[in-house]
Amino acid sequence: MHITLRQLEVFSEVLKSGSTTQASVVLSLSQSAVSAALADIEGQLGVKLFDRVGKRLVINEHGRLLYPKALALLEQASEIERLFSHDSGSLKIGASSTIGNYMLPAMIAGYRLDFPETPLELNVGNTDDVINAVADFRVDLGLIEGPCRMPELITQSWLDDELVVFGAPDNPLAGKNVTLEMLAAAPWILRERGSGTREVLDHLLLSQLPDFNLVMELGNSEAIKHAVRHGIGISCLSRRVISEQLSSGSLVEIRLPLPPLVRKLYLIHHRQKHISNALSRFLTYCKELV
Structure with a gap:
């Protein structure tokens, strides 16, 4: 029948x-x-x-x-x-932690005002997690803090992001003209390997501090901020992540004897991914922020 x-x-x-x-x-x-x-x-x-x-x-x-x-x-x-x-199918976004926790909430709120009919799901992990999710088609779009070297993924440069070395207000390096030797001797608290922040920091700064003093690795920026605030050591995160603490004075920036540590943030999607109207709108929304 x-x-x-x-x-x-x-x-x-x-x-x-x-x-x-x-x-x-x-x-x-x-x-x-x-x-x-x-x-x-x-x-x-x-x-x-x-x-x-x-x-x-x-x-x-x-x-x-x-x-x-x-x-x-x-x-x-x-x-x-x-x-x-109107191609209002659901949209799945993967984002590394700095972007997902500190940038995307405001972006998604604005996007939802313009396109309330589009269900949107956000998954936050480190950069490696997001790259793998895009490669496996588990998310439609990835927003990451480090480079992507998978040939099957299309990588687009998105925004500049400044990394800041910071410490507690009473840290011995606060307000000083620090040298690379002083930085290497200080106790460091860093993001885990696999995070975009850590990969870029390894390249831009830590490669110049071959014997730096790593005392702790944490997988969460909030945990790092609390550890630094309690005097365990210094760290380096996006200015976007610690802007409120710098403004309030609970954390202070440590000036480097180097040019500003600026990295690129990227948008990634699979080469074989169909670019729906919903995904195209979100890509356009992201690029309007540049």
């Missing part, structure tokens, strides 16, 4: 119109096409759905039994069409 939505639509309209002639006008079909569709569905069901009374079609017990089922199926089909008429 292969009953089609078009046949159910013809049946329903004939029921409402009372004739194949009127139904053909409403459906923009020929009368012969309407009659053929009605005959086909009756043939598949093995019953007559209407009693023929002169030129009129009067619904019978079989038609009355079918009508609510047909109407429900047609309404569900219309819901499916409406669901995707």
Whole structure:
């Protein structure tokens, strides 16, 4: 049995119109096409759905039994069409921790005001986690803090982000003209390997401090801020992450004998990923921030 939505639509309209002639006008079909569709569905069901009374079609017990089922199926089909008429399918975003925790909440709030019909899911992890999620099609788009070297992923430069070395207000390096030797001797608290912050910091700063004093690795920027505030050591995070603490004075910036530590943030998606209207809108929204 292969009953089609078009046949159910013809049946329903004939029921409402009372004739194949009127139904053909409403459906923009020929009368012969309407009659053929009605005959086909009756043939598949093995019953007559209407009693023929002169030129009129009067619904019978079989038609009355079918009508609510047909109407429900047609309404569900219309819901499916409406669901995707504006490409409002759900959007899954993966973001590394600095972006996901400190940048995306405000971005998503603004995006939701403009596109409230698009369900959006955010998954936060370190940069390696996000890259793997994009590669496995578990998320539609990744926003990361470190470079991506997977050839199957498209990487687009997005925003500049400044890294800041910081300590507690009473740290011995606070307010000093520090040297590389002083930095190497200080106790360091760093993000774990695999995070974008750590990879960029290894390249921009720690490569110049070959014997630096690493006392702790933590997988969370908030934990690092608290550890530094309690005097365990110094660290380096995005200025966006510690801006409130720098403003309040609970943490202080340590000036480096180096140029500013600036890294790129990136947008990544799979080369074979279909760029839906919903994803295209979010990409445009991100790029408007540049």
